[in-house]
Amino acid sequence: MKTIWKAWLSAGVLALGLTGPATGASQAASPAITERPAGEALAAYLIGTWYSDQLIDKGDLAMERTYLRDGRFSVTIDLHQQDVVAAGDTPMTSRMSGKWSVEGDTLIEVPDETSPPDTTRRLITVESPDSFSTRYDNAPESVTFRRKPKTGAAHLRAYLQPWPEPGTPGDWIEYTHDRIGTSYIDRSTVSRQVRFAGAWTRYDLNAAGLAESRHLAAARPAGPERVLIMERIYQRVLIDCTERLLKRQETRIWMDAKEASASRHEGDEPLSWERIRTYGDDNAELARRLCEAPPAR
């Protein structure tokens, strides 16, 4: 399957694509850290996906940086704000991509779509095979990035297992709640296979959450579209208990007392799993329940 041509199609630029590898990038696996890598060794070390979670005022920032062998990189920054009524903890996301290379112990990033190129140069301090630190602009403190675990055949096999329908009302047990709603696990659907745990979960908005949703809906400008109030979300999730990764397999959203949409996340890459974030992630409690103390059926 041709992956590079999607970028070509997407950009619609004939001259793009089929470019050579980044300067100094090699195809070797991550080496053990015996001395501070630089140049080609640092480029080889950086290939993969790295993450950093940071607490900020009224929320948290989750950053992922991916460095490919062909010299391309991408960055995703998710801002999770507290006290925001949003379906499924939807973050504000910003993305960037471009070309990367290494000179000595310095990582050079040239983002796309900036003219003139807004090139950044950052000193990389390798701390271990799976963590490095770097300093952003004039920030007083360095930021530590950790290597995101890779997914593979075991994840795909777990993903391909069929899953049951949600159970009856008596099967649901509460596992956490916040100001606007309550989360439940359907104990009749809990599955565990070696390091993977799965279950149907449900999040119900409470009266305060519904009132807030209605208030937000009423504040929308009038239009031809009917505004529906999200009341409940069902999700079938799969958790890699060892690597603390999560995959959403199916989502059903209820609005106005009936199911309004259902999705098996078609087109979602089965190898692309979410991290369970270090801060403010409700899925951390879900993972703890499913992996450490699964409820009895």
Next chain:
Amino acid sequence: MIRPALRPTCHLLLVLFATFLPPAVADTAAPPQSAEAPEASYRGQKLADYLVGKWFHDEITPDNVSASDETLLADGSFNGVITLVGPGSAGPGAMKLVYAGHWKIEGDVMVQSTATSTPALPDLPVTEKYRIEVVDERNFIQESLRSGKRLSIQRAAALKPVHATRASAPWPDPGPSESWADIEKNATHTLSYDKSSVQRHDGISGAWTRMTLTDEAIKQIAVPASQGNTPTPKSIDSFILFDCTLKAYRQQEVRVTLSNGQNVAVKNPAGTDPQNWNRMNALVMRPGNPLKSLCTHLP
């Protein structure tokens, strides 16, 4: 930015309708097996034999939706098509790339040399290498040795004789207005289906569907099309055969009512070959496509 070539109105309408066709929530998962099953040692000829067939990969990113289909033949040739829908300065646009070349196996690596493409890619021929990890009979993971990017690739489901039988069978005319039920209504269109036309045979369903554009949507289409005084569509009826389990569909007939009152009808828009069915890919399974609703909610 490259844009799709201007098509005759009828084709434009078919493309427009095709992009609104929806996805199914059907379970096509592989048979149960252990999540930690040992990887089979597929290399050399065994891997080549495994790879012969039709494969696909769909991907939805924040920027675009793409569907890739590729056929690897036992004679060492391959062909494929990538369709991508993404945002453009003039609104969403679809682009398609058709390509072909030769492939071979070196150990656990597939070497693909692409020789031709339409539209023509720069720097052809080009050779790419992918490390292949077989997961099961229907799924493998490919890792590009060039970028390191890993994707899961799925084998296309094989059609059964009944699909050809249904594709060759006659279909009814649309029923009266009272037999139509709404599936979805929003600012741009109303989707509905004709309850009186619903048929089911051996897991294959069929029904007339209708997309009626709102006045606002018609205006938006009319502006870019006005240069050539091109009539715009008001409603598009389509008789669709669909297999929600196999995730395959086929349009048997399309009837378009244009803004100038004309009607355009096309039978067998995808050709008369009864084996020619389309995959319900990620482009089809987007919100606003009636197939998804039909597979989920058809009474």
